[in-house]
Amino acid sequence: MRILSSRSTRGAALLAAAALVLSACSVQGGSGGEGGGDYPTRAVEFTVPTEPGGSTDLITRALTKSLEEPLGQSTVVVNKPGANGKIAGKDVFSSNPDGYRLAVMPQSLFAVGPLVLDDPDAIQLEDMTFIKGLAVEDYVMVVPADSPIKSVEDLKKAGSVKYGTTGAGTGSQLAQALLLGLQKVRGTAVPFDGGGPTLTAVLGGKVDAAGLQIAEAYEQIRAGELRALAVFSEKRLEALPDVPTATELGYDVVVDQRRFVAAPAGLPDDVRDKLASAIDEATRSAEYTKVLEDSYIGRWDADGQAVGEQLRKARDQFKTMTTELGVNLKGQS
């Protein structure tokens, strides 16, 4: 009997095989343990804890591209989405601390996540070796252009505000909940599944206001479709120089999303230093800078220690503020 006889069948199989190779080109960190002296001797893998296409993905791909030269090795980006980053984190931080597997993690998982989800099994700050801060993404609160709400003060007049957020346990929700909490305005959070749907809803007037990252809202603000009420950064943003900060308006709400590179706990110091200085160089490349600028993402120039301090500070501060204001991110049904 002829099996797989025709040439064409074999051709199809070959095509399939080629595509499989394309899809499966990921490098697994094998046995580690070699000394850090000649690190790195093989490709370094960066795990992105989100689907392809998000800003973490964007930043990581831009970083790794500029990193290969200072590191003297090739880099690989692997997307491992799930559980707000916990799946990727658990995977990477339980591996060998040899410097070949790193993760780009979000601050929200450690600072906002615990306010939403009780998780005895959560990743602890002690599970990680912080290598370098990467980026700060700020939030802006917007209303549709034809909304009667012209300023943050007008929110008080509105009586009850339905605000769109980019999801449960995001900075978008936290920032708006805290602002409205300080204003003593009754607010109802309407969480959407990410920035796109939130933007759609606020453009269509389905919610009164929304909290979005700058890149998500910028073009609409520029086109006059949305009005920016306030940004939740410490200082005014270059991209939106006319928009006041919440702090300026008398509401001390500073919420942002930060991304940093981390390795498993116990990474040898020399490996960490080598990685940190290579990443430092990569983040200064013209290409990486351009990606950040084009996406209205700020630079977070922090060393490993500063990253850890920022995470602790944000976690404690958000917890205190939500408790004091009686804002419950869990029970807003």
Added chain:
Amino acid sequence: MDFLSPVLDGFGVVFQPDNLLYCLLGVTLGMLVGVLPGLGPAATIAILLPITYNIEPTSAIIMLAGIFYGAQYGGTITSVLLRLPGEASSVVTAIDGHELARQGRAGAALGIAAIGSFIGGTISIVALTFVAPLVSGFAIDFGPAEYTMLALLGILLVTTLGTGSILKSLVMATLGLLLATIGQDPLLGTARLTFGSDQLLDGIDFVIVAMGLFGVGEILYNLESLRKKTPPAAKVGSVYPTRKDLSESKGAIARGSFSGFLLGILPGGGATMSSMVAYAVEKKATKRPERFGKGAIQGVAGPESANNAAATSSFIPLLSLGIPANATMAIMFGALMLQGITPGPLLVDEEPQLFWGVVNSMYVGNLLLLAMSLPLIGIFVRILKVRAAILAPLTILITMIGVYTVRNNVFDMFLVLALGVLGYLMKKVGFEPGPLVLAFVLGGILESAFRRSMRTFDGELTGFLGEPIAATLFGAIVLLVVLSAVRALRTRKKAKNNKENDVPPAERRPEDRDEQRDRDPAEHVR
């Protein structure tokens, strides 16, 4: 002709040799990844993103767009030949397409799918060119309330998908809705039905449900019959659709293109909804609905035209509003950002070359895809000639790799096997996976949309009637329920009158129950 001059300039961009080449590269890659279940266009585009850094923005997007709509062509192939739908939008194609393949008419199914895809895609591009600015508002008008009604309508349509009893379809749909609730609560973030496992925190990916129930289930079922006796390999038959197939599919292709274009504009479940709506419409439009599920060519033509038209029109929200309508569009958004272009309402005016270059490249891309897929059909259908003993393990292997690539997660591979066993058991006792899979997709949309609406309406159900589009859709749902109840009543009456003329037709109970059944999915959600 002020309006047309940038459009024509766009053609100038497309016909630059290197852009033609990128277009060809894109659609070829797209078709390849479409053939591989699991590896979707979104992942492929993400992998290729670094390559596009150094290419002209327009060329880069032309190529990436080609991957996206090319994958729609390729996705049909595994749906028809192996009953392995790799995308939500090709689930309904698997129902009749695979039946046709079993009858030795795989070539006809694939041919009609390719032609329908081409026509659907092309109609959609023409419409995009002329009415994009007008209809882009449509995407914004759809908020939580409208999606609630749309998903409700979709779930009602699910009952038309089964060939067996409505009751069985509803049981499956209910199971699908239940599966959709696994994972983090969409509004509160609380973990539900995860049994403490992080792996289930994001719910089950659609691809895994579809490939498990359809693909793996089918293989297990076939292997069982393999033990008893070796079935003759399926006949391949005529490779191309006959004139009769074409004339039977004409109406289906036209209707599918229209509904696909409109629903594709909606962010979220647009393409999936459109293929389902197209299937349901065809089943209602035909004079012989009993052929659906048993190899009706319209059951392939309608949905395939629709999902391609939808793929094209899903560019409208991205390019004219800066809103990504689905996961692939979100990556496309990222690709544009990496090129220093942020898609938004001003894109058409500020970057006309890019906008029209990309739009017009789709004409060329669709033509290339048609030219490529028709001759390739002859090659692909030969897969069916391979003995089951060889094909089955190979298919499982490809499925497993495909499943792994979705999240790079081994857990998902076990999950797809478990769902495969479920699919096998369902097939043994006569339940069909179609309604389950689609209810699963719609369940996620329905739940979150309904709860978001409740928040915006302060918990008042009457809020739905205050939104014009939502109210209209609700009217359509009521009409559909009443109509099918009346029809069921009439056929029953007729049947009864024919059989026993002496019994008065006043026995209302069975009809009432029938009506109740139709309403069930709606009740279920409240």
